[in-house]
Amino acid sequence: MSTFALTAELLCKRFGKVNALDGFSLEVPEGTVCGLLGPNGAGKTTAVRVLSTLIRADSGRATVAGFDVSAQAAQVRYRIGLAGQRSTVDEILTGRENLEMWGRLHHLGPRGASERAGQLLEQFGLTEAADRRAGGYSGGMRRRLDLAAAFMLAPAVMFLDEPTTGLDPASRNEVWRSVRALAAGGTTVLLTTQYLEEADQLAHQIAVIARGRVIADDTPERLKSLVGGDRIDLVLRDARSLSVAASLLERIAGTEPEVDGETGRINIPVTDRTAALLEVISALNQAGIEIEDISLRRPTLDEAFLYLTARPQTEETPA
């Protein structure tokens, strides 16, 4: 049955009056990257904590690498790596010493741990900084050191809880490269994120989570087209031509554009990206409407989220 590296079936977890998980179900095939996407408080971290054996669910069932997370927690722990939101990097130790410590705690022995530390430093691009104290590392380097520590035993399943939150764009790209390298090596990755773009960049499968439950679970392409795909944002030089422009754009997009009268901003969903962009520009040009600013962008999580939560829930609610 184990073509799934991870399964969760109707997990529920309450903290006081809050239902952190409320019928959370998910299946992640082996060797793939699943992005668990949702805003703060949706239950992402609780899901990761249950699946990585840190806390027990009140009800429901979950397996990781074929073992039950509550009945066979010890087995699961041999097969997972966890990099949480907070960095476990010991700032007083050097990068190498950090990894050697985790290696020894994983019982690789002194020589095994130092050998493995060397490999991991190289793989995560930290060889040059290896013998400097981790306190002086950049945010991206710390995250990568943390990922390297979590990857000590080359686990079957890696849990990454918001791996790039708080990082600058360059550091974020470094972490993304490391996550791709993990996936290329056959590791199943479950990563949580607040950014649709991040899930889109890294994941084969995106599960959108709201109020403790997965409300959409699909490939990034299908999920995005469900939400309406890419968008064109444009600002007119003269706000008086807004209504004329809006009706022109409605003809091109086939749906009513969102118009913000105050800022003079119009927003429409498009499917055929560049063709639509050219069409919009030429149509407005012919009508003599001047464009102040125009851009093609991906839907934001806010938009995807509003769309998905506003959608009537057709699946029956579990008892």
Place this chain on the structure above:
Amino acid sequence: MTPLTALPAPAIPKSRIASLRWIVADAGVLLRRNLVHWTRKPFVLVYSLFWPIMVVLIFGFIFGSAMKVPGGGDYRQFLMPGLFGQTMLFGAVTTLTIVTNDVARGVTDRFRSMPMSSAAVVLGRNFADMFHSAVELFLLVLCGLAIGWRWHHGPAQALAAFGLLLLLRFSLIWVGIYMGLLVPQEAAGAAFIPLYPISLLANTFVSPSQMPVWLRVIAEWNPLSATVGACGRLFGNPGRAGGSWPAHHSLLLAIAWPLLIIVVFMPLSVRRWRNLGG
């Protein structure tokens, strides 16, 4: 970037002896981490040692000049066992601070998601804290000797007294771990607030026989008083011979209280560790 290489997981220990070896080895790794911290950030250690030395000087010479020891005798002779005891008590804050930091930084989550015994983590904490306390006690003894404090009943009884002090510290590690897993990181510094009165409402600086009756009873039954009283007797220092039952049986209580604390807080800590955040 090339894909990362896999690594065969080390075999799970099968026998009890093998898993015990793992636990001790893990604890050793964690102890070494703490020792490295101290050597690279010696200021933390120096700061924690500076405090008792300052108290020796303040109480020994400033307040001490106005203090009268019941039954006569030198106040500085009376003071030192009290200071040893207070230092052991305040050691609980060291434990608590490190534990809350590890929880806040996610180090504890990493430990708990690893195939690693919780006993190893706790034992590592124990090794490090006992080592730290022994160094602290040693320096404080030197400090005491410098201001004229002496033990009068020979080295064996003196060693027994140091043993009782470390036993108290050991029991307080469990209180520190439990509280550390319970309170948020910002609250760690506030741990001194309840500890000050506990350290003063005892026979540490003033003999309870000089307190009002209701305070005296509390002070006499304070676990810290048991250890300090027993040490005073073993060192042959004056002023704590008092006639009350707890003062009379301080040796017994200096063993019984820490054992009781361990029996209560060890299982509490282990349970708290297992159910952390859930």
